[in-house]
Amino acid sequence: MTEFPHLPAALSQALAAKGYEALTPVQEAVTKPEIAGRDLLVSAQTGSGKTVAFGLAMAGELMGEAGISPYPDLPRALVVAPTRELAMQVSRELSWLYAGAGAVIAGAVGGMDARSERRALERGAHIVVGTPGRICDHIRRGALDLAALSVVVLDEADEMLDMGFREDLEFILEAAPESRRTLMFSATVPREIERMAGTFQREAERISTIAARESHADIDYRAFLVDRSDRENAIVNLLRFHEAERAIVFCSTRAAVAHLTGRLLNRGFSVVALSGELTQDERSRALQMMRDGRARVCIATDVAARGIDLPGLELVIHADLPMNREGLLHRSGRTGRAGRKGLSAIVVPANIRAKAERLIREAGVAVNWDTAPTPEAILARDEERMLQEPGLVAPVTAEEFDAVERLVSAFPPKQLAAAVLRHFRAARTAPEDIVPMTVGEGPKPRAREEFGAARFYRLSMGHDQWVDPKWLLPMLCRAGDLTRRDIGMIRVMEDHTFVQIHESAAAKFEAGLAPSMVMEDKCTVEPLAEAPAGLDRPGPKPARWAGKGGDRGDRGDRKPYGGKSFGDKPRSPKPHRKGPPREDRSEGGERQERAERPARKFGEGAPAKGRKAAPWAREGGHGGAAAKEGKPKAKYGAKPAGKPGGKPAGAGKPGPKKPRKA
Template identity: 55%
Template sequence: MTFPNLPQPLAEALSARGYAAPTPVQAAVIEPEAHGRDLIVSAQTGSGKTVAFGLAMAGELMPEGQLPPAAAPLALIIAPTRELALQVSRELQWLYASAHARIATCVGGMDASRERRALSHGAHIVVGTPGRLRDHLERGALDLSSLRAAVLDEADEMLDMGFREDLEEILDATPAERRTLLFSATMPKPIVALAKRYQKDALRIETKGEDRGHGDISYVAVTVAPADIEHAAINLLRLHEAETAILFCATRDNVRRLHASLVERGFAAVALSGEHSQNERNAALQALRDKRARVCVATDVAARGIDLPSLSLVIHVELPRDAETLQHRSGRTGRAGRKGTAVLMVPYPRRRRVEMMLRGAKINVEWTNPPTADDIRASDRERLITTLLEPVEIDEEDRALAQRLIAEKSPEDIAAMLVQAHRARLPEPEELVAATPEAQRAAQADRHRPGFDDTQWFVMDIGRRQNADPRWLLPLLCRRGHITRNEIGAIRIGPNETWFQVPTGIAAKFNAAVQRTAREDGEDESGIRIIPGNGPAPGGNGAPRGAPRTGGARGAPMHRARPTNPRKPQGRRP
């Protein structure tokens, strides 16, 4: 038997689940030297930790090979977030199902009175978050006097989230002879202190290799223009067409914006952040599990503990704060032997810092450019051909319908309609701007087309620092100056100003229209001013030659403060 010395109900559950052999962390916790001892375990996310501590505490829960009648809990598992606690509870449910274990879950955001009733009816195992467990303990609903095993899952994260006092109060209420299992990805000083206070002669188990990245996760870094992050994320989703994907953002607001953008473009997406209630989170996760949604946009905390078997793509839309966060995020995929891909979207000004972080974390990564619209269309074609050439069983009704179609249209027409129907279901890829300063300068130089030899330069008070982008500047110029895109020549984007050419023959007409569409201060409703200039200084990064650097009677600076990350001018629809 691949899992030796286990109670029969657990061995049967593992076999039914398809476990052929234990993962390294599971094998380590059931070794004879670990039996009955306190444990400090460091293991990668997705390495089978939940099953590991479920097996490790089996000796305390089932010394005679079966569970006693449910009364005061025998085991307590504490997890940092609701999602992780619920995930742990689900894992232990199937592992201890044959043993007829009663498992109670106590997490914030759920019905506390229902949890108290469940505890009053007796439970073998209690799984919960620190705050809710402490609340039940102080109210007398949680009796820890019979506890034989306590498990702290992702202990480092719980301390980072400020749960130290909660943990200490809970552990102080447990019997001194209990067994304590501490699972932590890292071992900072607060974790060491916690272990010394609540553990005795603990065995240290380290199953993480020197390489931080999972062997089952391929790391890819794409360099993007800062203003093009959202469009690059869309193209990555379209290129991979993963069965399930998760996109990480740093804040609730960014989760909300990106989720809305994806839904608008036709992606079946859900959002997870601290602003969502527990019922909303449960509904979102269930939509991902039953394939009604394929994309999840989430913050770090909201996504901890998520285990989706079909998750094969993780996109770090906003960079993680450190290598540990990168590991936890990426560990949502590549779990239990499945392959996964983690993509870091790196704004080109931050590439060097990201390279240092990856090098320090010993994570091997492939650097590449974001997929273009042409890349995605080529991938779509190959996927469609592969799908249509796969063998499939066709019933008589479908065959009769096919014969009717062939009688009405040619096979080529029918195939073309099939391709069109397939493409209509897919969101359109996005056109991206150049991803590096060098490429941007080359692309801008190409904008000087034949017929623009006699031109007049104009300058507007917005530049790279305000995320100036030709894709929304062009419509603005056409609207303000009453001209077409074809009548705008070279565009030079500087740090705080952007220069552009208009043919001399229509420059006066353009300037007059700009003045008519401006307010008294020369700006339009978005706060952007356009005036004639003599063109950028050589190299494209200096002040415009001969252009006024100040505006207004009192010499106020031409550039005005703008939002940190404008996608388009204020007052315009995204």
């Protein structure tokens, strides 16, 4: 049995029973004797065993030299996780790790029964695992006492800050004793995490086990370029081609999760959904179905699947691109865990390839570009799997011998082989047809086939009758029992339309219209002996005013502007204003340049004829030629005297009030 001498005996035995032959790099780093008792700021790759790492790191504060107290009272350790699923997963991991030590673990998870949690906290616990909101609620209500707390663990600290739990985390850390030990575990260490560490940690030891060369050695990143209309078809083909025991498909919104779940259920996949709109019981049931093997595909959002550990997860599909590089790494980190290999498939529509390349470049991962699996490749892969089916490889048992003899005597070998093949294919959904793509050149244009021999018909409706090829095509198909492949060119003209029908379908089309040769909406169809001339040129566009409001085709016969057209009377140039021409206004008869004109002070000269001088046009800026000489300057705020012939000065002012009658 593998032993870990630097760990407590109970934890060493638990690791050995779980199958651990060696600790992961992050687990080795946090259990070094020289950092015992110090605050830690740890960044490690997703799926590297961080949960077991901080479980081992806090063993010194929990167990001590005498081990864990058999009588739990106030909690000694507190673990804070961002989501319910991650908190419950941490509880399961710590349960088997500390089972031999006799630790009691209580939960404080949002969405669970708060009364049951309070009763469990009253009975006492060594470790409390929960989400920020519920932990704060228990502290405020007095159900959770942190007086004896020795260690606080923040799991996925960067995600908790992104989800808006900063105030809750600060409240929890302020409520804990100052002598406690603080361990922060995060996949990335942004600036906000560093600021929080500087505030609530004391000389924290910085540990990073992320190496650029080895960080993604167990994950195979592939980007599949698809046409923008084939995104869901590519997801179906990827699931069919790989047929992973467990796969997870990430979408960006809850609505996308619901839509894709319904689509895959209709195609026969065993699918469960995981999004924020589900209750805690529904989410727990979905994860349990994935663990039990009753479901093989999980459709989830980023927040709902944060930190989820599904054993044996082989395939991660990014149906929608993640928001940032951290999202790509966290999504992909659901696979390739604990030394297992995994595939991270990024579905990239051709119209957002540049965005996907920028995201991959920022994440610093090596991605192989490819095209989505074709139906031929999937069927060939099915034949390989069929030859390895346990039912074909396993020998015939004694109970099956008589039935096998009857089948062999009743059917030839090829018939039996065909039955096996049909049964194998019937249990799987059919692959989807996708548009061929070239990774280096983008979408491959579809080759246009020659229409072949055809006959032309003239319809008695055109732009004047609001004809649109979009509704004319189904009308032709209904009238002559045709398909869209039987109909070629549709050219809408001013008052008629030319239609091209394949020669093989022309007789059926005419038989469907006989004998009246009239379609819906009283549209008459006239066969033509030969192709009309000028069809290689674009047809006329409808009139500019052809819109809602009825038929206005007679507007072209009207003349605008009261019956006058633009060509009735030539427009004469606008005459100059009265006075001599502009070039003769100078004294010399020729127009002077601006630089040669004599300078004139502001306010000089008489005002223009027929125009009064401005009130401010006075000498010195307050008076000029228009001001009367010797007139005293009016005092600011004084009212002018009454004008001759008008009301006397002071007229209109209220006089003394009359005494009111008793």
